[in-house]
Amino acid sequence: MRQLNIKIARHRRPWQNFLAKQGISGFAPSELMPVTATFAWYEEDQMVATGSLAGSTIKYVAIAPDYQEGGRTFNQVVSYLINQAATAGHFHLMVFTKPQYVQSFSYVGFHLLAQSTYGAVLETGTPDINDYRHCLPQFNGEMRSRIGAVVINANPFTRGHLALVKRASAECSGVYVFVVSEDRSLFTTDERRQLVAAGTKELTNVRVVPGGDYMVSSTTFPAYFLKDQDTVVHYQAQLDADLFKRQIAQPLGIKRRYLGQEPFSATTAIYNQELNSVLPPAVEVKIIPRAQNAAGDVISATKVRQMIADGDVDHLSMMVPPSTQQFIVENLPALQQRISERKHQA
Amino acid sequence: MKIKQTAMAGTLESSDIQITLSDGQGVNVDLDSSVKALYGDEIIRVIKETLKEYDITDVQVKAVDKGALNCTIKARTMAAAQRALGTADQPKWEAF
Numbered sequence A: 001m002r003q004l005n006i007k008i009a010r011h012r013r014p015w016q017n018f019l020a021k022q023g024i025s026g027f028a029p030s031e032l033m034p035v036t037a038t039f040a041w042y043e044e045d046q047m048v049a050t051g052s053l054a055g056s057t058i059k060y061v062a063i064a065p066d067y068q069e070g071g072r073t074f075n076q077v078v079s080y081l082i083n084q085a086a087t088a089g090h091f092h093l094m095v096f097t098k099p100q101y102v103q104s105f106s107y108v109g110f111h112l113l114a115q116s117t118y119g120a121v122l123e124t125g126t127p128d129i130n131d132y133r134h135c136l137p138q139f140n141g142e143m144r145s146r147i148g149a150v151v152i153n154a155n156p157f158t159r160g161h162l163a164l165v166k167r168a169s170a171e172c173s174g175v176y177v178f179v180v181s182e183d184r185s186l187f188t189t190d191e192r193r194q195l196v197a198a199g200t201k202e203l204t205n206v207r208v209v210p211g212g213d214y215m216v217s218s219t220t221f222p223a224y225f226l227k228d229q230d231t232v233v234h235y236q237a238q239l240d241a242d243l244f245k246r247q248i249a250q251p252l253g254i255k256r257r258y259l260g261q262e263p264f265s266a267t268t269a270i271y272n273q274e275l276n277s278v279l280p281p282a283v284e285v286k287i288i289p290r291a292q293n294a295a296g297d298v299i300s301a302t303k304v305r306q307m308i309a310d311g312d313v314d315h316l317s318m319m320v321p322p323s324t325q326q327f328i329v330e331n332l333p334a335l336q337q338r339i340s341e342r343k344h345q346a
Numbered sequence B: 001m002k003i004k005q006t007a008m009a010g011t012l013e014s015s016d017i018q019i020t021l022s023d024g025q026g027v028n029v030d031l032d033s034s035v036k037a038l039y040g041d042e043i044i045r046v047i048k049e050t051l052k053e054y055d056i057t058d059v060q061v062k063a064v065d066k067g068a069l070n071c072t073i074k075a076r077t078m079a080a081a082q083r084a085l086g087t088a089d090q091p092k093w094e095a096f
Helices: A009-021 A069-087 A099-107 A129-135 A159-171 A189-199 A229-252 A266-278 A301-310 A322-330 A332-345 B036-053 B070-085
Strands: A002-004 A037-043 A046-054 A057-063 A092-097 A111-115 A120-125 A147-152 A174-179 A206-210 A254-260 A284-288 B007-009 B017-022 B027-033 B059-065
Touching: A002 A009, A009 A037, A009 A046, A009 A057, A037 A069, A046 A069, A057 A069, A069 A092, A069 A099, A069 B007, A069 B017, A092 A099, A099 A111, A099 A120, A111 A229, A120 A229, A120 B059, A129 A229, A147 A159, A147 A229, A159 A174, A159 A189, A159 A206, A159 A254, A159 A284, A174 A189, A189 A206, A189 A322, A229 A254, A229 A266, A254 A266, A266 A284, A301 A332, A322 A332, B007 B070, B017 B070, B027 B036, B036 B059, B036 B070
Parallel strands: A057 A092, A147 A174, A147 A254, A174 A206, A254 A284, B027 B059
Antiparallel strands: A002 A037, A037 A046, A046 A057, A092 A120, A111 A120, B007 B017, B017 B059
């Protein structure tokens, strides 16, 4: 067994060829970049198995056909990856894979979280989905009668998000606002969650909670095992919808999910469409038109980030609630610094 | 006694068992095994007994069994326990 550095072409090429032979062909930079460690097993100098870790996600597992019998090599590979992840401090692991491999991963202790036509997601270790649900606040008594949910990234929290949450708050007995936890945005996870909490403070039936590992934004689902890039968006949306329905909505008693209408993005339009086909009848889907500000402009977090980059703080109040505005004004230099660092990286 | 950190020992290869210990209330064993119906109670008994030797009273145990014998279950549980307590460099010989 050897560890490979796939950032080096000399290591990457034979590895990529091996995977391609096993039917894995997704090698986009967005899939390769997050990979933290890659291991390969050899028999007489021929690669017979490989597996990779991307933080706490298992990726690029493939076994040569002659070594698949009985799952012995597969178990060896997965077991090695789990131990390596544990050494790095990751005791909770997820894997995104083709539906036909669900069984193999179940044999080594993984539990199915969600499944779609194109792929499935499984997890193992602690803390798992049960621990996550256990940490969420519960609605009791009268507040349980109609529970709604909103999932937002809130980068940062705008008047548009506020309008969406207010609408849910008015129409439901209790509302969960899940803030996506992935730390890839201009505003950090903590900042985003605090701004959502501050902006919705007066809505007493609203609970702002972290999305954990289970509200994955559309950009982060690994899709390297899919051949056709057109199916990627559908796969990610279906998986996200099924995960929400099975693991979040049903156990928590959520009856409605509120979505913001997205007139400018084809991806989000597909996303909303898939949610609409997977969630009902168990969970009703409400698509709310985009809020406009006093000047008639559509409110968007993208515009807010542009205003931060331009230092245009005078017009912020049209776009964001006072709590978000105050945060931006107080932290303007630091935020602009982050924007310029991102540009350099890209 | 509670454990100090999450820890793991063992592999998923045939005749082995993988034990993960993490923070918990009371001793709780979550067992995955193809022979659970036949030997599940015995596997859990060996794990619990071994943890008792380390005075661990609050822990969440995740065990993925691949047909391990009792001696293997005990050895893996001991290794995980010592790692979880941060005493891996001072083997507790009496536990054998």
